[in-house]
Amino acid sequence: MGNARxxxxxxxxxxxxxCVIPDGSDPQRGWRLLGRxxxxxxxxxGVDETGLRAPDPGKYLRRLATVSGVHLAxxxxxxxxxxxxxxxxxxxxxxxxxxxxxxxFLYLTWLVACECIGLLLALVIWLRPHGSREVxxxxxxxxxxxxxxxxxxxxxxxxxxxxxVEGGDEVARGRVFLLMRHASVVDALLPELVAVRPFGxxxxxxxxxxxxxxxxxxxxxxxxxxxxxxxxxxDAGPEIARVKKLAEGLGPRDGVLLFPEGTRFTHERQxxxxxxxxxxxxxxxLASARRLVSVLPVQLGGVLGLMETDPGADVVICAHTGTERxxxxxxxxxxxxxxxxxxxxxxxxxxxxxPRDLAGRKAWxxxxxxxxxxxxxxxxxxxxxxxx
Numbered sequence: 118m119g120n121a122r123x124x125x126x127x128x129x130x131x132x133x134x135x136c137v138i139p140d141g142s143d144p145q146r147g148w149r150l151l152g153r154x155x156x157x158x159x160x161x162x163g164v165d166e167t168g169l170r171a172p173d174p175g176k177y178l179r180r181l182a183t184v185s186g187v188h189l190a191x192x193x194x195x196x197x198x199x200x201x202x203x204x205x206x207x208x209x210x211x212x213x214x215x216x217x218x219x220x221x222f223l224y225l226t227w228l229v230a231c232e233c234i235g236l237l238l239a240l241v242i243w244l245r246p247h248g249s250r251e252v253x254x255x256x257x258x259x260x261x262x263x264x265x266x267x268x269x270x271x272x273x274x275x276x277x278x279x280x281x282v283e284g285g286d287e288v289a290r291g292r293v294f295l296l297m298r299h300a301s302v303v304d305a306l307l308p309e310l311v312a313v314r315p316f317g318x319x320x321x322x323x324x325x326x327x328x329x330x331x332x333x334x335x336x337x338x339x340x341x342x343x344x345x346x347x348x349x350x351x352d353a354g355p356e357i358a359r360v361k362k363l364a365e366g367l368g369p370r371d372g373v374l375l376f377p378e379g380t381r382f383t384h385e386r387q388x389x390x391x392x393x394x395x396x397x398x399x400x401x402x403l404a405s406a407r408r409l410v411s412v413l414p415v416q417l418g419g420v421l422g423l424m425e426t427d428p429g430a431d432v433v434i435c436a437h438t439g440t441e442r443x444x445x446x447x448x449x450x451x452x453x454x455x456x457x458x459x460x461x462x463x464x465x466x467x468x469x470x471x472p473r474d475l476a477g478r479k480a481w482x483x484x485x486x487x488x489x490x491x492x493x494x495x496x497x498x499x500x501x502x503x504x505x
Contacts, residue, residue: 169344169359171326176335183332187232194226217452220275224449227271235264235333239340257340258319264333265309276449277456280310284463288312291370293431293465294423295320298412298489299376301440302328308374311435311461321363323375323419346419348379353418360419364426372433373423377486379416382441387413405483411493415482424478429468434485436492437461460496 201222209216238260247253272278288295288311295308305324312318322343329335329345338345344359363373380386387406390413394403406414423430439459448454466485472478 169342169362170339171345171347171355171359176329176339179329180332180335183330183335184236187229187236187332191226191229191233194222194229198226212452215452215455217455218450220455221446221449224271224275227275228268231264231267231271232331232333234267235260235337238263239333239337254319254341257337258313261337261341262309262313264337265306266314269306269310276454278443279456279458280461281458282311282461282463284465285311285315285461287463287465288318288372288433288435289316290431291318291372292367292427292429293318293372293433294364294420295372295374295433295435296377296420296485297374297435298437298493299378299381300437301381301444303440303443304376304381304437305334307435307437307440307459307461311463312372317370318372319370320372320374323360323363323373325380357418357422361422361426364423364430367427367430373430375419375423377415377420377482378413379419380413381444382411382413390414408487409490411497412486412490415486417479417482420482421475421478424471428471428473431468432466432471433463434466434489435461435463436489436496438493438497462492462496 202219205219205222206216209219212218239257242253242256242260245256247256269278269280295312297304297308305322305328308320308322313320321341322338324334324338324343324345325348326345329338342363344356344363346356346359350356360375367373387409391403391406394406402414424432437460439457442448442454442457445454472481
């Protein structure tokens with residue numbers, strides 16, 4: 118025993134796994150450099166039976182940073198409340214009497230508190246015996262629904278946010294692919310409010326890796342059958358493969374949520390996509406993109422991959438407006454975004470109505486996305502209610 122070699126961080130891994138040290142060559146995601154090393158012996162409870170997780174050797178140090186960060190932020194916000202509460206209240210008197218900056222900082226505090234509460238409940242679930250994978254998943258789906266509900270309840274109370282859903286019954290049944298327009302980071306909450314909380318649907322999410330900056334999404338999202346994908350990867354094959362695995366074994370209460378545009382809409386991105394299509398000489402794609410005013414063209418890889426994996430699943434298209442107003446902190450502080458109405462419209466396409474051939478599916482997707490664009494333009498004139 119005395120002559121035993123000291124174990125290195127790679128020795129605790131099974132022989133079937135490699136110890137991977139990232140090279141840090143991804144400049145667009147600097148926060149991921151927090152995790153250059155894998156902590157020895159650190160294994161997430163439960164086995165990844167789905168093959169959905171991408172290699173993520175730095176996740177433990179990233180989580181150490183983000184979990185510590187949200188708790189420190191909550192301590193600072195609560196500890197400094199005697200200072201910023203009266204200052205922002207006085208500022209609100211001179212703004213409009215509705216105290217928008219105060220409401221914004223109160224909601225920020227509530228958001229950070231929800232992160233901390235969610236992490237505590239995730240720890241309780243992790244420590245509590247679960248017996249089966251079904252129980253394990255059910256508890257995390259319940260936690261996810263509770264967390265989103267708490268975030269939205271705070272937005273309703275403090276920011277006056279309203280939600281109006283047209284065609285909500287279209288998502289009442291499972292074995293479905295839910296394709297949603299993407300205009301804001303807030304969009305990730307809408308499926309829970311539209312499909313999960315009202316009807317108990319169990320959604321599998323396709324999310325961008327950058328959302329792992331939220332420790333609740335990072336930890337709980339990894340315990341559920343979700344796929345965190347690397348947008349703009351030079352090799353899209355592994356990302357599409359993980360998306361396709363989400364469509365395997367869908368039951369009557371299951372669905373897959375995908376933002377088929379691949380990124381949130383801005384006019385700058387719209388112009389860049391059109392310029393790229395023109396440079397490649399894709400005249401058909403360019404003509405299709407130019408017909409879209411308020412949405413981006415569909416990125417076909419993920420959507421077609423889902424349909425290929427389970428051609429018997431229905432598709433629900435989900436258009437919405439209003440979340441665009443919740444992306445700028447300045448609008449929240451000034452009160453310009455307060456009282457925003459989030460309008461959601463859903464329609465369902467039965468699997469038997471969707472073309473089976475590749476060309477037919479592409480044309481069908483273009484037609485449906487033009488319908489999304491028309492819906493957004495026809496519903497985007499709603500004004501905010503008067504300040505609270």
